[in-house]
Amino acid sequence: MEEIVTGKQMKELDAYTIETMGVPSLVLMERAGLQVFESMKKEGLPLSKVLVLCGSGNNGADGVVIARLLFLAGYQVHVCILGNPEHFTKEMKTQIEIGRNYGISFVKTFCVHEYTTIVDALLGVGLSREVSGLYRETIEKLQDFSGKIAAVDIPSGIDADTGAVWGCAVRADLTVTFAYKKAGLCLYPGAAYAGKLLTADVGIYHKDKRSPELFACTDRELKKLTRKPDGNKGSFGKVFLAAGSREIFGAAYLSGQAALRSGAGMLKLCTPKENRGLFTCFPEAMLALYEDAADMENLVRENLCWADVAGIGPGLGTSPQAERLLETLLKYADKPLVIDADGLNLLKGKEKLLKSCKAPVILTPHLGEFARMTGISVKEWKKNPLTITKETAKKLGVLLVCKDARTIISRGTEETCINLCGNDGMATAGSGDVLTGLILGLLAQGLSPWEAACTGVYLHGKAGDLAAEKKGRAAMLAGDILEAAGEILKEL
Ligand SMILES: NC(=O)C1=CN([C@@H]2O[C@H](COP(=O)(O)OP(=O)(O)OC[C@H]3O[C@@H](n4cnc5c(N)ncnc54)[C@H](O)[C@@H]3O)[C@@H](O)[C@H]2O)[C@@H](O)CC1
Ligand SMILES: Nc1ncnc2c1ncn2[C@@H]1O[C@H](COP(=O)(O)OP(=O)(O)O)[C@@H](O)[C@H]1O
Numbered sequence: 478m479e480e481i482v483t484g485k486q487m488k489e490l491d492a493y494t495i496e497t498m499g500v501p502s503l504v505l506m507e508r509a510g511l512q513v514f515e516s517m518k519k520e521g522l523p524l525s526k527v528l529v530l531c532g533s534g535n536n537g538a539d540g541v542v543i544a545r546l547l548f549l550a551g552y553q554v555h556v557c558i559l560g561n562p563e564h565f566t567k568e569m570k571t572q573i574e575i576g577r578n579y580g581i582s583f584v585k586t587f588c589v590h591e592y593t594t595i596v597d598a599l600l601g602v603g604l605s606r607e608v609s610g611l612y613r614e615t616i617e618k619l620q621d622f623s624g625k626i627a628a629v630d631i632p633s634g635i636d637a638d639t640g641a642v643w644g645c646a647v648r649a650d651l652t653v654t655f656a657y658k659k660a661g662l663c664l665y666p667g668a669a670y671a672g673k674l675l676t677a678d679v680g681i682y683h684k685d686k687r688s689p690e691l692f693a694c695t696d697r698e699l700k701k702l703t704r705k706p707d708g709n710k711g712s713f714g715k716v717f718l719a720a721g722s723r724e725i726f727g728a729a730y731l732s733g734q735a736a737l738r739s740g741a742g743m744l745k746l747c748t749p750k751e752n753r754g755l756f757t758c759f760p761e762a763m764l765a766l767y768e769d770a771a772d773m774e775n776l777v778r779e780n781l782c783w784a785d786v787a788g789i790g791p792g793l794g795t796s797p798q799a800e801r802l803l804e805t806l807l808k809y810a811d812k813p814l815v816i817d818a819d820g821l822n823l824l825k826g827k828e829k830l831l832k833s834c835k836a837p838v839i840l841t842p843h844l845g846e847f848a849r850m851t852g853i854s855v856k857e858w859k860k861n862p863l864t865i866t867k868e869t870a871k872k873l874g875v876l877l878v879c880k881d882a883r884t885i886i887s888r889g890t891e892e893t894c895i896n897l898c899g900n901d902g903m904a905t906a907g908s909g910d911v912l913t914g915l916i917l918g919l920l921a922q923g924l925s926p927w928e929a930a931c932t933g934v935y936l937h938g939k940a941g942d943l944a945a946e947k948k949g950r951a952a953m954l955a956g957d958i959l960e961a962a963g964e965i966l967k968e969l
């Protein structure tokens with residue numbers, strides 16, 4: 478996993494490295510500047526004439542280092558420093574002095590069109606208020622700039638914790654952030670303002686490695702998914718999935734397929750009797766067919782005995798039978814239970830039943846479903862996704878997967894997972910059904926609910942990226958994500 482930090486945590490880590498480990502602040506800064514300089518070259522930014530815009534804090538001081546390194550490498554570079562000299566940090570004053578000794582050009586005014594690249598070192602993780610005055614005017618001038626923009630640590634104007642724009646912000650092509658990704662670079666809109674995001678090691682260190690509060694999955698988590706050569710279809714897990722309705726068949730097919738494609742041993746689909754004929758194209762699935770709401774109790778109890786994990790929701794509809802199915806599952810489930818789509822729509826008013834469920838429950842709402850379920854609007858969630866997801870998970874006593882461009886996963890504890898892969902091509906019908914199946918498949922193979930949810934969302938995002946590569950973001954279908962998930966697992 479990859480740790481992600483808030484601005485405050487980053488400042489504490491900086492301070493610890495400087496004060497406790499004894500690494501001089503200027504050494505960290507030199508490494509930070511060098512990393513940005515090297516990244517700009519490596520990423521092919523046009524460096525024939527560069528303007529470095531600096532604020533009065535240490536982000537600005539990084540900028541002066543970058544200007545010096547560009548100057549020493551023979552590039553034409555101008556530095557423009559904004560802000561009151563009385564507010565310059567100690568490091569900033571030192572960097573300006575060093576810069577002057579080298580003879581780099583400091584300018585007071587500039588015309589953006591003269592430059593091929595602009596380095597944004599105005600504000601870093603120290604941003605603490607709405608951007609106004611000269612900072613704002615300068616950032617607004619960059620809107621007509623046609624060259625490339627490299628942001629130092631974080632695009633100026635982006636809140637390091639929430640990704641919100643404080644009045645206005647720099648839209649960068651490249652952001653080189655130091656030590657750890659900041660939460661505000663991972664959440665939208667900050668993620669979009671960052672452009673290509675690189676994380677650079679500058680020597681930040683902490684002796685007591687604590688477990689991160691916020692993290693993203695990486696391939697390392699996927700690589701833990703191994704098959705046992707002596708396993709059998711029973712040991713790879715049995716999935717019971719209540720999905721599909723008279724009107725909707727595809728959702729059941731997609732999520733059922735995804736459960737098997739992610740490696741589960743067996744699948745039993747619980748679906749209306751009328752659907753029997755449709756499943757001839759899915760011979761791998763066993764069927765548990767129901768006719769009316771009265772059938773449910775025995776059917777659910779029998780199948781829960783058989784299964785290792787249960788899921789409900791994709792294409793389920795909201796008929797009385799569907800509602801009865803959900804209630805019965807909540808009443809009797811003693812194995813992990815994943816609730817998605819219509820299962821979530823049917824949850825309204827059943828909070829008590831949900832709370833009393835003996836099984837660990839995973840809810841996978843997209844934001845529309847989340848809003849319907851909780852009464853918290855999408856707009857409100859987007860303002861503070863980490864806290865709201867955590868608080869809701871805690872309140873409902875569930876593991877919550879809030880699906881969006883950046884899916885957030887919480888079980889109400891201090892630790893939150895954010896997914897950084899995937900793309901807008903995944904906003905296509907049935908994509909969420911595939912995710913439900915993947916999570917069920919991983920649960921069936923023995924992953925804990927937390928591991929299955931975090932790894933499942935990551936696998937889904939990676940599969941979405943592979944599908945986009947093959948088919949294009951507009952043309953890709955949920956079935957392509959499903960197929961790609963299999964390929965990702967194969968490559969591992
Ligand atoms: N030695 C260190 O501490 C290191 C610091 N680093 C850099 O230092 C940055 C953090 O430095 P600082 O804590 O000095 O903070 P910043 O440089 O991000 O900004 C702080 C300054 O901006 C002012 N400010 C805040 N919001 C403003 C607004 N809206 N409009 C105008 N001014 C505003 C503050 O009053 C303060 O003077 C990091 O982002 C990183 O770039 C890196 O060089 C790594 C090492
Ligand atoms: N812009 C985006 N970037 C990354 N992932 C996205 C984006 N839009 C949607 N997704 C992902 O696609 C999936 C869509 O799920 P959902 O809305 O439930 O689809 P459906 O109900 O059609 O199956 C979610 O996992 C979501 O995180």
Ligand SMILES: [K+]
Pocket residue numbers: 536597598599600601628629630631632633
């Ligand atoms: K910046």
